[in-house]
Amino acid sequence: MGVGKTTGGDMSVVVNQVRTGVFFDSVVLMRISRELADFEGIEEAALMIGTPSNLAILESAGLLSELGRQAGGGDLVLAVRARDAATAELAATEAERVLERPSRTGGGAETWQPRTLRSACSVMTDTNLALISVPGDFAAAEARKALRLGLHVIIFSDNVPLEEEVALKREATEAGLLVMGPDCGTVIIDGVSLAFANQVPRGDIGLIGASGTGIQEVSCLIARLGGGVSHALGVGGRDLSDAVGGSSTLAALKLLNTDPGTRHVVLISKPPSTAVAKAILTGVAASDKTFSICFIGAAPLSVPSNATLLRTLKAAAEHAVGASINAVAKEWGDGSVLPGAGRSRIVGLFCGGTLAAEAQVIFIDEAVSVASNAPIPGVSQLVPVSHHVLVDLGDDSYTRGRPHPMIDPAVREGELVRALGDPTVAVVLLDVVIGHGAHVDPASAIARVLCKTSPDRPVVIASVTGTKRDPQDCDTQASILRGAGVLMAPTNADAARLALTCLSLID
Amino acid sequence: MPLNVNLSASPSGVPGHGVQIGCFARDVIDGARSGCVTAVFERSGYIEIDGDWVCVANVDAGYNAVTISVRSSPSNDWLDYFQVGAPVVITPSLLSISDRPAVNLSPLMLWSPAVARCWSLATLSRGLQALAKWAPDARLPADGLGQYLYGSQAIGVATRESNAAGGAIADLTQWLCGVVDPTGESGVLARSVRTLIGLGPGLTPSGDDFLAGMLIALSVCGAKRWQHQLGNAVQAGLQGTGSVSQAHLKAAVKGEGGEALHQALVALMAGEGDRLGSALSALDRVGHTSGWDGLAGVVTVLRAIMGRPFLVLDGHCLS
Incomplete structure (x- = not known):
């Protein structure tokens, strides 16, 4: 590896590293580039193979030193321009650290790491859980291997064929094991957060959810209300479909029912079919625990006496703890932030599918027509001429070939820029989901976009799904957003209500 | 699939x-x-x-x-x-x-890629119309050259790569449309290829995937003369990219690439919307943006054929 440094005419410092014979997929290179660019004091950063075309781009961006100019197509060039040498070196060192993580490409793989589930179990004999995060085409095969090793399974992967999910869950049921997923984004077991999850206190409330961000919002609100979580078990978005029949939800119900540390259970899902709802509610009725059930957007249905049906995630959390967030939109009321004349639309851009669904519930309850790419019953499908829109940017149609917007805020940036520049948009509604696995600073990513927009932009309203103990700290995130002129609501449901209030004021 | x-x-x-x-x-x-x-x-x-x-x-x-x-x-x-x-x-x-x-x-x-057994300008037109349904702007990756799927004006937020590629893609489109002479003093074909080849961060840079898509489409459609001209320019520029991508480009010069791209190309030519939908799902899984970069190259050629069908007079399937 070579390292070169140049001082620019404006006193910026350019540092290049050139590595030969190392290969990374472009998604890895772009992610590292963006992480480096977010470093304080870094003006620009890029990580590319050293082809002439790429060197021309780096040269025009003022990112090349003499060393970088000598790179070839078989070289990987790290180029950083920073305000001072120390910052540039720090970023280069961080890139070096990330690039040298043990991998199959060789180099630096000094520490033995198991490559198969079987070899992992052979050295960790008390293992009882496997987390599968591989491309969807491979996930079912790996999950099956885990089940046959007697392990419970979390399948983080999506794009697993439905018939594979049905078969896996049938096999798990026969073996007395739990399959969480596929597309299971959030799990907390005995206080340990896995995948996308928040740092919430231990407590006596168990969660079962066919929704990652739904579990995150409820667990965070429980924490804010002074409660705590025993276990949070994601079951995958299709578990309550007719085909799967709620297999994992029923298994999770049984597990939590036998858990002495769980007093109360919150059940979160999109509306199940009548047959599946009946099976789930039969399981609920047979349980010794009490339940808060939130089938987001479902029509009213009869529930057992040990359960209460709630309309929103916020209501479910409040019912589970027995306390009220007492959310009033006190941030609202400053007429100076009213959107300009001629603006009449609300555009919601959500990272969390269930948060988008919860906002739809609020709109339905307020009798306001809205469209979505992931509509709940009573909401119309998004079309180009839709008026109010609530978009789930985590939907497959947006995330194929790129990271989820919770990981890479750039996925939302294009839509946000478009909405902010649309003269018909009165309110832009956002969720900000933090915690383990999420982007290190999503609020700043939003703030950077907002600071480039004109003052007469739409009103921007947001809420943060997270806790103070999360790596990003929900208060810090809210403070950054307030500083960028965002109206903050205490919960996602309140943010949606606040958007409607804002609209009614300009009406 | x-x-x-x-x-x-x-x-x-x-x-x-x-x-x-x-x-x-x-x-x-x-x-x-x-x-x-x-x-x-x-x-x-x-x-x-x-x-x-x-x-x-x-x-x-x-x-x-x-x-x-x-x-x-x-x-x-x-x-x-x-x-x-x-x-x-x-x-x-x-x-x-x-x-x-x-x-x-x-x-x-x-392994042999899929072939379009029967296609016409009418089926091609139907395929290109179906593309708008199956690949709306929102589905296109923010990175790479998929932004050029609907012409030489990029959709969405510009990136370093898309900015650098814009002029070359516009020139290649003009070359296909017969506006510029590839052999003239301007050397537009060689210059465009030099700009695109090796453009992008990863193993198969987006510019290479785009060129590969063009080469494969020209070959499958039977536009031999244009395939030959572009192939020569790509061969001459191969040293401008990495070894992995060189292999893929060499195969593309001969008219062959990945299964998913061939499936999408054939579905477009035959105007089979449903088949196109499943082909695009498979294409989504090809690299970070490689599938869409290649498809943008394919569609650049197909659009030119719609406006200039004699490009493929030596193709035996076009009715």
């Missing part, structure tokens, strides 16, 4: 069992005795043989002209044998790495 593969153990006890081989890969290993492992990824590895790189990949990664597709036994991951720098020995029936049998090569079927 995901492949349902029966993971039965290789009869000889060799951990990997080769099932299909692409035309380019076959030509490279044909008669070769030895090589070297040059790169290893999660689902694939590359070996260098006499200066050419061949991909050895899990069968679920999809077939490709440069690839030997391998089915693994359940207990033995053949990729564990791949270590960068390890010597490779090839016999007609076996690929060994560091003296250990890794992939059984017998029998190995030659």
Whole structure:
């Protein structure tokens, strides 16, 4: 590896590293580039193979030193321009650290790491859980291997064929094991957060959810209300479909029912079919625990006496703890932030599918027509001429070939820029989901976009799904957003209500 | 389309069992005795043989002209044998790495991409209309050159790569439309290729994928003269990109690429919307943006054919 440094005419410092014979997929290179660019004091950063075309781009961006100019197509060039040498070196060192993580490409793989589930179990004999995060085409095969090793399974992967999910869950049921997923984004077991999850206190409330961000919002609100979580078990978005029949939800119900540390259970899902709802509610009725059930957007249905049906995630959390967030939109009321004349639309851009669904519930309850790419019953499908829109940017149609917007805020940036520049948009509604696995600073990513927009932009309203103990700290995130002129609501449901209030004021 | 593969153990006890081989890969290993492992990824590895790189990949990664597709036994991951720098020995029936049998090569079927058996300007027009339904702006990746799927004006937020590529893509479009003479003093074809080749951060840079898409579309549509001109320009510029991408471009010059791109191309030509939908889903899974970059190159050619059908007068299917 070579390292070169140049001082620019404006006193910026350019540092290049050139590595030969190392290969990374472009998604890895772009992610590292963006992480480096977010470093304080870094003006620009890029990580590319050293082809002439790429060197021309780096040269025009003022990112090349003499060393970088000598790179070839078989070289990987790290180029950083920073305000001072120390910052540039720090970023280069961080890139070096990330690039040298043990991998199959060789180099630096000094520490033995198991490559198969079987070899992992052979050295960790008390293992009882496997987390599968591989491309969807491979996930079912790996999950099956885990089940046959007697392990419970979390399948983080999506794009697993439905018939594979049905078969896996049938096999798990026969073996007395739990399959969480596929597309299971959030799990907390005995206080340990896995995948996308928040740092919430231990407590006596168990969660079962066919929704990652739904579990995150409820667990965070429980924490804010002074409660705590025993276990949070994601079951995958299709578990309550007719085909799967709620297999994992029923298994999770049984597990939590036998858990002495769980007093109360919150059940979160999109509306199940009548047959599946009946099976789930039969399981609920047979349980010794009490339940808060939130089938987001479902029509009213009869529930057992040990359960209460709630309309929103916020209501479910409040019912589970027995306390009220007492959310009033006190941030609202400053007429100076009213959107300009001629603006009449609300555009919601959500990272969390269930948060988008919860906002739809609020709109339905307020009798306001809205469209979505992931509509709940009573909401119309998004079309180009839709008026109010609530978009789930985590939907497959947006995330194929790129990271989820919770990981890479750039996925939302294009839509946000478009909405902010649309003269018909009165309110832009956002969720900000933090915690383990999420982007290190999503609020700043939003703030950077907002600071480039004109003052007469739409009103921007947001809420943060997270806790103070999360790596990003929900208060810090809210403070950054307030500083960028965002109206903050205490919960996602309140943010949606606040958007409607804002609209009614300009009406 | 995901492949349902029966993971039965290789009869000889060799951990990997080769099932299909692409035309380019076959030509490279044909008669070769030895090589070297040059790169290893999660689902694939590359070996260098006499200066050419061949991909050895899990069968679920999809077939490709440069690839030997391998089915693994359940207990033995053949990729564990791949270590960068390890010597490779090839016999007609076996690929060994560091003296250990890794992939059984017998029998190995030659993979051929899908062909459009019957197509016309009407079916092509229908296919391009269906593209707007199956690939709305919101589905296109923010990175790469998929932004040029609907013409030489990029959609969405500009990136370094899309900015750098814009002029070259516009010039190539004009070349296809006959506005510029590729052999003239302007050297527009060579200049455009030089701009695009190697443009982008990863293993197969977006610019290379775009050019490969164009070459494959020109070949499959039967626009031999244009395929020959662009192929020559790409051949001349190959040193401008990395070794992995060189292999894919060499195959594209001969008119072959990855299974998903060929499926999408044929669905577009035949105007089969549903088939296009499933082809695009498969294309989504090709690299970070590679599938969409290649499709943008394909569609650039197909749009030109719509406006200038005599491009493919030597193609035997166009009615």
